[in-house]
Amino acid sequence: MTPMTSAPPPRPLLNRRLAEFGTTIFAEMSALALSTGAINLGQGFPDTDGPEEVREAAVRALRDGRGNQYPPGPGVPELRTAIAAHQERTYGLAYDPDTEVLVTAGATEAIAASLLALVEPGDEVIALEPYYDSYAASIALAGGKRVPVTLRPSTEGGFHLDLDELRAAVTDRTRLLLLNTPHNPTGTVLSREELAAIAAIAVERDLLVVTDEVYEHLVFDGEHVPLASFPGMRERTVTISSAGKTFSFTGWKVGWVTGSPALVAAVRSAKQFLTYVSAGPFQYAIAEALALPESYFTGLRDDLRAKRDLLAAGLTDAGLTVHRPAGTYFITTDIRSLGESDGFAFCRSLPERVGVVAIPNAVFYDHKDEGAPFVRFAFCKQVPVLEEAVARLKRL
Numbered sequence: 442m443t444p445m446t447s448a449p450p451p452r453p454l455l456n457r458r459l460a461e462f463g464t465t466i467f468a469e470m471s472a473l474a475l476s477t478g479a480i481n482l483g484q485g486f487p488d489t490d491g492p493e494e495v496r497e498a499a500v501r502a503l504r505d506g507r508g509n510q511y512p513p514g515p516g517v518p519e520l521r522t523a524i525a526a527h528q529e530r531t532y533g534l535a536y537d538p539d540t541e542v543l544v545t546a547g548a549t550e551a552i553a554a555s556l557l558a559l560v561e562p563g564d565e566v567i568a569l570e571p572y573y574d575s576y577a578a579s580i581a582l583a584g585g586k587r588v589p590v591t592l593r594p595s596t597e598g599g600f601h602l603d604l605d606e607l608r609a610a611v612t613d614r615t616r617l618l619l620l621n622t623p624h625n626p627t628g629t630v631l632s633r634e635e636l637a638a639i640a641a642i643a644v645e646r647d648l649l650v651v652t653d654e655v656y657e658h659l660v661f662d663g664e665h666v667p668l669a670s671f672p673g674m675r676e677r678t679v680t681i682s683s684a685g686k687t688f689s690f691t692g693w694k695v696g697w698v699t700g701s702p703a704l705v706a707a708v709r710s711a712k713q714f715l716t717y718v719s720a721g722p723f724q725y726a727i728a729e730a731l732a733l734p735e736s737y738f739t740g741l742r743d744d745l746r747a748k749r750d751l752l753a754a755g756l757t758d759a760g761l762t763v764h765r766p767a768g769t770y771f772i773t774t775d776i777r778s779l780g781e782s783d784g785f786a787f788c789r790s791l792p793e794r795v796g797v798v799a800i801p802n803a804v805f806y807d808h809k810d811e812g813a814p815f816v817r818f819a820f821c822k823q824v825p826v827l828e829e830a831v832a833r834l835k836r837l
Contacts (some may be wrong), residue, residue, distance in 0.1 A: 458581040465574060466804045470788065477656055478832040479792035480830045481819045482752075483800045485770045486492070486623070489823060491689035492730065492737065498691075499726035508721025514713055516544025516697070516724060523728040524697050532667050542614045542704040543709050547694035548655045548683040553579040554712035555651045555679050555698065556617075557687075560585040564616035569602065571812055573625050573653070585616070589807045592627055598765045600627040600773070604638050611642065617649045618642075620668060623656035626817045627773050628766020640671035651679045656698075658687045658738050661746040662767040669700070676701045679708060684727045686770070687741070689821075693723040723784030745770070745820070748827055751831040755831025761816075770821040773802060779812045780835060784816045795833045 453460065467484045474481035489495060499568040501506050508517065515521065520537035528534040536542055545551040552575060559568060562584030568576050570589035580587045590610050595601040613679035620639065631639070643650050650668060659667045669678040698708050753763050753772055761773035776787050784801030792798055799816045808810035820827060 448711055458584070459578065461485065462574075462578050462581070462704040466800055470800060472790070472799050473792045474798040477796065479796045479798045480822075480826060480833065481798045482820070482822065482830055483788075483798040485686075485821060486691045486817045487689040488826060489689065495688055495690070495726050495730040495733075496798065498729045499722050501727040502722035505833055507725050508723070510721070512718050512721040512724060514718055515539075515709060516542070517721070517728070520544055520695075520697075520724040520726040520731075523731040524539045524699065526732045528667075528680075528699055532670055534667060534670055534699070536699045537702070541699055543698040543705050543712065544724060545696040545698060545712055546716040547685060548653060548696040549575050550694075550712065550715055550719075551681040551683075551698050551708070552576065552619075552651065552653060554708050554715055556580055556583045556585065556619075558617055558707040558711040559649055559651070559679075559704075560815050563614070565612060566617045566619055567607070567610050567615045568613060568619040569621060569624065570807060571626055571802050571815075572619075572621060572761040574804060576619055576621075577807075580619075586614075586684045587807065588615070591806075591808060591811055592624070592629055594764060594775070595809075598763070599767060600624075600629045600764060602629070602631065602635060602788050604635065604642075607639070608642055611646050611648070615646065615648060617651060619651050619653070621653040623654075623660055623665060623768030625656065625769050626771050626800070626805055627764065628769045628771055630660050630665065630767040632663060636666055636668055637671055640668060640674045643677060644673040647677075649677050649679070650674065652681060654680060654682045655686050656769045657682055659742060659745055659770065661742065661749060664765070665768070676704075679704050684723075684730060687738070688727070688730045690723070690727075693720055693727070695723050695727045709777045748820045748822070748824065751824065751827050752818060752831065755827070755834055756818065758831070759834040759837045761837075765786050765814075770819050772818045772820060774816050774818065775814050782814050784813055788816060797830050797833050 470483040502586040521542040525536045525538040556579040564585045566585045567588045570591045592600040679700045685691035762778040764773045788801045802815035803812035
């Protein structure tokens, strides 16, 4: 008689590199906002559209048949030229639109394509913790090992980078530094001196750098300085930005990469097998958006600075410790001043308690204990929405 044998356990459906990543916290908290009728200050998207002339440019492109079929793989020439002009006009960085600019499906695809192109399995990738959640997933998909360097609260009220800790994190296995400034979620804007030190580390240790600069025009205190502008960095830096945060059309998903011809060619090699192309008519519209007068960019910054101050004052009045952001859409708060320490529990109860949704910063950390007491609120909303949120938060 043949002995009975047990069937092997079923193989998991999800690739093991993604096994640690479930549904994003943004989906969970947005669902809570819908089910409770709470004001959603969790996810970072505006509740109003951007400039009317930019929207009309998209409509015009649709009607004129521009971009309704596949656009060129690197992006439409008009947009690549506009991106290069923006970099030179704003930062004095000259890029060839044909060989040093690549259009992507938002900054998220640009980050994924860059890491897939430049990281070999086993390479170490240093990222500033807390970090945007797609970083960890993209590093995992590339087979890299993420090495977090933690930003910590400073006595001035924001978060700061320990440069000695960054230096110590670099090993012979380090391939790439993934840098985000202005920084989501803390709102930190790295200073010129900090960036110069980072550039020196990259040059000394022969590191590649990918910089996420999507909040480049949302700096309220200090200045944004691209890392690529420092000596020795242009040839080793992939600079990423996008239109979503600057022009309030987050659904259009128009991003871009600038860098040396070799780096851009490498990123394009990966990107072509992700979306290949996207956002055809919107590319023409963003080309026009990037040529808007300087008054548009200063007006956007001033408007968001006022909203930051409104929400920061309300969060302080509600009893939270506010870490005042120098840039971005977000304010990080410390809930320990309310006698609480678990950001997940706090955010899951907040919609029922006061009718407001926020995001627990711990989701952006490898070291969960470091992020446990911090909670992020977005202020890229209309003033009446923020005023109502502040009134509700007073019930804390």
